[in-house]
Every structure is written in C-alpha cells, then in structure tokens.
Amino acid sequence: MIEVRSVAKSFAAPAPRGRRWLPARAHDLDAGGHRARSDPDARRVHAVRDVSLVARGGQITGLLGPNGAGKTTTLRMLAALITPDAGTLSVDGIDVATRPREVLARMGVLSDARGLYPRLTARENIVYYGALQGMERDAADARAQDLARMFEMTALLDRRSAGFSQGERMKTALVRALVHDPANIVLDEPTNGLDVLATRALRESLRWLRTPAGGSKCIVFSTHIMQEVERLCDSVVVVAHGRTVASGSVAELLQQTGESDFEEAFVKLAFVDERSGERSLA
Amino acid sequence: MRSGLAPFWVVLKKELVDALRDRRTLATVLVSSVLMGPLVLLAISGLVASLESRAEQREVYVAGLAHAPTLRNYLERQTYTVKEAPADFEARLRRSTFTDPVVVVPADFEAALVRGDVPVVEIVSDSANQRSEASTGRIERLLGGFSRERAVLSLALRGVSLQLLEPMQIEDRDLASTQTRSTRITGMLPYFVMMAVLYGALNAALDTTAGERERGSLEPLLMNPAERWSLVAGKWGAVACISMLIAVLSCFSFLPGQWVLRSDTLAAMFQYGPREALLFLVVLLPLAAALAAVLMAVAIRSRTFKEAQASATIVVLVVSLLPLVNLFELGGEAPWHLWTPALAQNTLMTRVLKGEDLGWVQILIPLSVCAVLTALGVWYVARQLRQAAVK
Numbered sequence: 001m002i003e004v005r006s007v008a009k010s011f012a013a014p015a016p017r018g019r020r021w022l023p024a025r026a027h028d029l030d031a032g033g034h035r036a037r038s039d040p041d042a043r044r045v046h047a048v049r050d051v052s053l054v055a056r057g058g059q060i061t062g063l064l065g066p067n068g069a070g071k072t073t074t075l076r077m078l079a080a081l082i083t084p085d086a087g088t089l090s091v092d093g094i095d096v097a098t099r100p101r102e103v104l105a106r107m108g109v110l111s112d113a114r115g116l117y118p119r120l121t122a123r124e125n126i127v128y129y130g131a132l133q134g135m136e137r138d139a140a141d142a143r144a145q146d147l148a149r150m151f152e153m154t155a156l157l158d159r160r161s162a163g164f165s166q167g168e169r170m171k172t173a174l175v176r177a178l179v180h181d182p183a184n185i186v187l188d189e190p191t192n193g194l195d196v197l198a199t200r201a202l203r204e205s206l207r208w209l210r211t212p213a214g215g216s217k218c219i220v221f222s223t224h225i226m227q228e229v230e231r232l233c234d235s236v237v238v239v240a241h242g243r244t245v246a247s248g249s250v251a252e253l254l255q256q257t258g259e260s261d262f263e264e265a266f267v268k269l270a271f272v273d274e275r276s277g278e279r280s281l282a
Numbered sequence: 283m284r285s286g287l288a289p290f291w292v293v294l295k296k297e298l299v300d301a302l303r304d305r306r307t308l309a310t311v312l313v314s315s316v317l318m319g320p321l322v323l324l325a326i327s328g329l330v331a332s333l334e335s336r337a338e339q340r341e342v343y344v345a346g347l348a349h350a351p352t353l354r355n356y357l358e359r360q361t362y363t364v365k366e367a368p369a370d371f372e373a374r375l376r377r378s379t380f381t382d383p384v385v386v387v388p389a390d391f392e393a394a395l396v397r398g399d400v401p402v403v404e405i406v407s408d409s410a411n412q413r414s415e416a417s418t419g420r421i422e423r424l425l426g427g428f429s430r431e432r433a434v435l436s437l438a439l440r441g442v443s444l445q446l447l448e449p450m451q452i453e454d455r456d457l458a459s460t461q462t463r464s465t466r467i468t469g470m471l472p473y474f475v476m477m478a479v480l481y482g483a484l485n486a487a488l489d490t491t492a493g494e495r496e497r498g499s500l501e502p503l504l505m506n507p508a509e510r511w512s513l514v515a516g517k518w519g520a521v522a523c524i525s526m527l528i529a530v531l532s533c534f535s536f537l538p539g540q541w542v543l544r545s546d547t548l549a550a551m552f553q554y555g556p557r558e559a560l561l562f563l564v565v566l567l568p569l570a571a572a573l574a575a576v577l578m579a580v581a582i583r584s585r586t587f588k589e590a591q592a593s594a595t596i597v598v599l600v601v602s603l604l605p606l607v608n609l610f611e612l613g614g615e616a617p618w619h620l621w622t623p624a625l626a627q628n629t630l631m632t633r634v635l636k637g638e639d640l641g642w643v644q645i646l647i648p649l650s651v652c653a654v655l656t657a658l659g660v661w662y663v664a665r666q667l668r669q670a671a672v673k
Contacts, residue, residue, distance in 0.1 A: 076501075076672055079504075079505045081501065081504060081505070081668060081671060081672050082672060100507075101507040101508075101509070102507070103507075104505055104506060104507040105507040107505075109502070109505045110502075111501050111502050111505060112501070113498030113499070113500070113501040113502060113671075114498060114502060115494075115497035115498030115499030115500075115502070116497070116499060117296075117300055117497070117499060118497070119300050119303040119304060120296070120299070120300060120303075124296075124299075128292070128296050129502075129506060131292040132289055132292055132293075132503075132506040132507075132508050133506060133507065134288065134507070173502070176502070177502070177505075
C-alpha cells in the first residue's frame with residue numbers, strides 16, 4: 001500500500017541566460033518598476049503543490065495528468081530521490097523520509113529514466129539489480145528467467161542490451177525493477193515508445209500481477225493517456241498543475257463530472273484553468 | 283537490511299566486467315600508454331647506439347685534402363681515418379642524407395701555415411641536422427689539438443717554456459654515478475608511466491559517472507536499497523583497479539623493454555629490474571587510487587560523457603604539467619614537491635632510477651596525500667549522486 005499525503009516540492013529555476021544584462025522588458029517589471037525577478041518566490045518552479053494519493057494492494061491505481069503536472073516529481077519523492085518540502089509519503093506504513101532503504105526494498109520502480117548497461121546482457125542487467133536488492137545470484141537468475149517467460153523475452157536474456165529496440169529495453173527495465181518480487185510496483189509512463197502489441201502485453205502482465213495468483217501487487221501507473229487508465233485502472237488520481245484535482249474509479253469520475261466520455265471528464269478536471277480562459281475569450 | 287559492504291562488492295564486480303568488456307578503449311589505452319614507454323626507450327637506445335658507433339669509427343671527412351698534408355699527417359697520428367668529402371656535401375648535409383660534419387681546407391693552406399698567416403679552416407655542419415651537429419664538437423676539439431701542437435712546436439723552437447702556455451691545468455671530475463648520468467636520458471620514463479595510469483583511469487571514471495547519467499541508468503540505480511557511499515565506493519574501486527592494472531602492465535613492460543636495448547652503454551646505465559618495478563608500483567598505486575576518485579568527482583557534475591571529457595582535461599593537464607617542474611629542474615628539489623600529487627610520484631620514481639633508496643617518510647607523505655584526495659573524491663561523488671540522478 002502506498003500513501004502520499006499533501007506533498008509539495010519547488011525548485012530554484014535556472015537563471016535566464018543572455019538577457020541578464022539587457023534592460024528589463026515591460027512585463028518583467030512589477031508595479032513598482034522593479035524587476036519581478038527580485039522576488040525570490042517568482043524564481044521558483046512549483047513542480048508539485050499538493051498531491052495526495054492512496055494506492056491499495058491488489059489494485060492498479062492510475063496517476064493521470066497532462067505533461068508537466070508533477071507526476072514524475074511525485075514518484076521521485078516516493079523513491080526517496082527528492083526530499084519533499086512538505087507532506088509525507090509512506091509505503092506499507094514505512095515512512096519514506098526516515099527509512100528510505102526499507103521502502104526501496106519493498107518497491108519496484110520503473111522510472112522515467114530507464115537506461116541499461118549496453119555492454120551487459122539483459123540477464124546481467126537484471127541480476128545486477130537483484131544482487132543490489134540483496135538476492136543471491138542463483139535466486140536472482142531464476143527470477144529473471146521466470147519474469148522473462150512472462151514478458152516473452154527469454155530469447156533476449158543472453159544478448160547484450162546495446163542493440164535492443166525501445167520495446168526490448170522497456171521490458172528489460174521492467175523485469176529489472178520487478179526482480180526482487182516487490183509488493184509495490186511504481187511505473188512512470190511505462191507505455192512511452194511501445195507499439196500496440198507491446199502495450200497490450202504490458203497491460204496483460206499488470207492485470208495478472210494484480211490478481212492473487214500474481215501476488216496481489218499494489219501498482220501505481222502514471223500516464224497522460226486516458227485510454228490506458230480507462231482500460232486498466234481500478235482507481236484514478238487526476239493531477240494537474242501540481243495538485244490532486246480528483247480521485248476515484250473511472251465510473252465515479254464520470255459521474256462527478258456528468259460526462260459519458262472519459263476524455264471529456266479528464267479535460268474538465270485537469271484543464272479547468274485553461275477552459276475558463278477559453279470561455280472568457282469567447 | 284544489509285550492511286554497505288555487500289553492495290560494494292556487487293557494484294565493484296559489475297563495473298569491472300563492464301569496463302573490461304569495453305575492448306576498444308582498453309586496447310587504445312594499452313597501445314598508447316603501456317607500449318609507449320618501451321618504444322621510446324627503444325628509440326633512445328637506437329640514437330645512442332648510432333652516436334656511439336660513429337665515435338668509435340674515428341672518421342673525419344675533409345674537403346680539399348690534397349692541400350693539407352700536414353693536417354692529414356696530424357689526423358692520422360691521432361688514429362683517425364681521413365676521408366675525402368663528397369663534392370655535393372653541402373646539399374647532402376641540408377637534406378640530412380649525409381650525417382658527418384665536413385672540414386673545408388682552403389687551397390693555400392700549407393703555404394699560409396708556413397708563412398705564419400692564419401689560414402681559415404671551416405667545419406661545415408647543419409644545425410638543423412642533429413646528427414651532424416652532435417659530431418661537430420668532436421671535430422672542433424680535434425682541430426684545436428692540431429693548432430695547439432703547431433703553437434707549442436713553434437714556441438718550443440724559440441725556447442719558451444711550455445708551462446707558460448698553460449698556466450693552469452683543467453681536469454674533469456664527474457660526481458655522478460653511471461645511473462645518475464643515465465637519468466638524463468631515462469628521466470622521461472616515470473612521466474610515461476604516470477600518463478599510462480592517468481589514461482587508464484580516465485575512461486572508466488567518466489563512464490561510471492557521467493556515462494551513467496547520460497545513459498539514464500543512474501536514477502534507477504539509486505532506486506535500489508543500497509547506501510550511496512557503498513555504490514560510489516564500488517565504482518571507485520573498479521576504476522582504481524583498472525588504473526592499477528595499467529600501472530602494473532606499464533611498470534613491468536620496461537623489463538622486457540631493456541632486453542632490446544641496442545646500446546651497451548645505455549643498457550649498463552639503465553638499471554631497471556624487478557626491484558625498481560616494485561618500487562615504481564609502491565609509488566604509483568596510491569596515485570592510481572587518487573586519480574580515479576578525482577576524475578569521478580570532476581565527471582559527476584557533467585551530464586554527458588563528452589562534457590565530462592572537457593572537464594577532465596583540466597585534471598589531465600595538471601597531472602601532465604606538474605612533473606615538468608622536475609624535468610626542467612626549476613630550483614632543484616623542494617620539500618613541497620613531495621606534498622604535490624603527480625610531482626611527488628615523478629620525483630620518487632626518478633630517485634628509484636638513480637638507484638637511490640626511498641625512505642619511509644618519502645613514501646608516506648605522497649601516500650597520505652593520495653588517501654586524503656581519494657576520500658574527498660568519493661565523499662563528493664556520494665554527496666552529488668542523488669542530485670545528479672534527477673537533473
């Protein structure tokens with residue numbers, strides 16, 4: 001079970017280059033005629049303002065939001081790569097901030113970056129992570145074999161990953177993240193760059209991992225594609241502009257917005273500011 | 283939850299396998315760094331051997347030999363073989379196809395000598411032609427001897443004491459041992475060995491830091507429940523191992539290298555046996571460890587391998603320039619030399635080649651400097667790692 005409560009994170013924006021020495025343009029100046037940049041808060045990018053989500057075991061929870069909504073930052077905070085400015089995160093009741101390594105041992109994360117080691121074979125890539133998770137080499141190897149069968153990549157196992165296609169790389173990275181059989185699985189836009197067949201295969205695998213036979217995993221699946229969510233997720237958390245704007249099952253969200261089409265519902269929920277802008281223009 | 287030591291070994295082993303599979307890079311390092319030393323040694327020995335053989339030949343080329351029977355007589359008494367120079371010697375000297383300086387005697391040489399006029403004898407060489415230039419001094423001394431003999435004879439005939447001509451006697455006394463003298467020639471060897479160690483560490487250090495960032499494999503790596511310092515220490519261990527391997531190969535490559543020395547003199551002067559090789563390693567291995575850590579610390583700030591190469595150039599430059607303080611002997615040896623990495627190693631290896639013993643203090647000072655550098659580098663990389671992963 002994964003719980004995220006009201007996390008927030010802002011970054012110092014990189015100083016704009018080149019224009020630093022030029023005279024300020026009108027829109028750079030505030031009411032007093034000073035450069036707006038002198039306000040320290042204006043130079044910060046608020047990636048996440050207030051995101052909350054609860055993902056339970058045996059369910060697939062979709063984290064749905066447009067590009068730049070703060071999905072990746074939230075998942076990085078969950079993996080203890082970034083320390084949140086506010087809020088708490090926990091996995092199976094273990095606090096991420098105080099016991100990050102215990103959390104990571106219970107979680108398999110397929111992050112935004114999913115680079116492999118090109119001079120190692122797929123098997124070596126996978127077993128390396130198994131060993132880092134504290135598994136014996138034989139156990140990690142056996143697990144790699146099982147997962148490879150499940151994701152139909154047995155033929156890839158002993159090839160060096162240098163020449164892998166996008167889909168082959170994704171599969172290898174996914175198996176690598178699952179090698180220690182974690183109870184919680186976090187996938188950041190896993191279908192990026194996958195073709196239809198590979199996407200279908202991934203969906204099938206995730207559905208199976210949700211079942212008791214597959215281990216009743218708690219799966220968090222971030223995406224900006226609503227069809228994915230509609231087809232796969234038991235519950236959805238909609239994130240926009242760094243905030244959780246809605247959560248519930250697909251049916252509940254449709255009901256909440258009074259729409260019959262999920263795409264319409266998503267646009268209504270996630271792009272509320274832009275839509276009000278459109279209306280006022282009209 | 284396991285201690286940090288298990289991930290350390292896991293990472294070390296993986297990084298070693300990864301680096302050793304990078305065959306092309308390894309081959310380049312081996313050929314350019316490890317073979318370079320012996321090749322230079324071979325080239326030096328070839329040069330020395332040819333100079334030696336020319337000195338042994340005792341030949342002198344003269345243009346206009348027929349005009350100077352007296353000079354010929356003198357040269358032959360000095361057991362020199364006198365040869366007539368080829369007609370186009372000037373052109374051939376310029377083209378470097380003729381390597382001996384030529385003595386040019388004017389047509390009225392003999393008559394001028396008898397009259398007491400001072401005939402002008404030229405020694406023609408091309409200073410751009412290094413081999414002919416090297417023999418000029420020898421010929422100059424030889425002709426100087428002829429002048430002195432003539433002067434002494436004519437003064438002696440007039441009853442002047444010989445001691446008046448030479449009120450002071452000059453004798454050379456060289457304090458250098460054979461080995462010390464040889465370091466003038468072999469002094470660049472430590473430099474080559476050190477470059478081999480540096481280039482050995484360079485690629486692996488960049489690959490495990492900036493390369494990892496560029497591939498996008500650093501972020502997933504940090505999502506494993508291993509402590510950051512153990513990940514970094516494992517990476518550092520692998521880079522240091524590669525660099526040390528190159529150091530070992532490079533140091534021992536001089537052992538077979540000296541069998542092919544063509545000059546007996548040089549072979550006698552260049553004392554480099556297993557003892558010297560081991561002393562070289564004692565000096566070099568800590569440097570390899572420190573360079574690995576420093577290069578990783580420089581590279582972790584770079585997003586791409588290429589960017590890291592640019593930053594690493596500064597390290598390469600410093601390590602290549604510092605030993606030059608020794609080579610040019612700027613102000614002799616100062617105490618701070620031992621506290622400066624690269625310069626200290628160069629100083630100590632030069633001492634080994636001179637046949638001097640290394641004291642414990644001399645070994646411990648650079649060793650502790652390297653240990654501090656290593657610790658700082660690993661600490662810095664571990665500190666930067668999380669930030670580097672997400673940017």
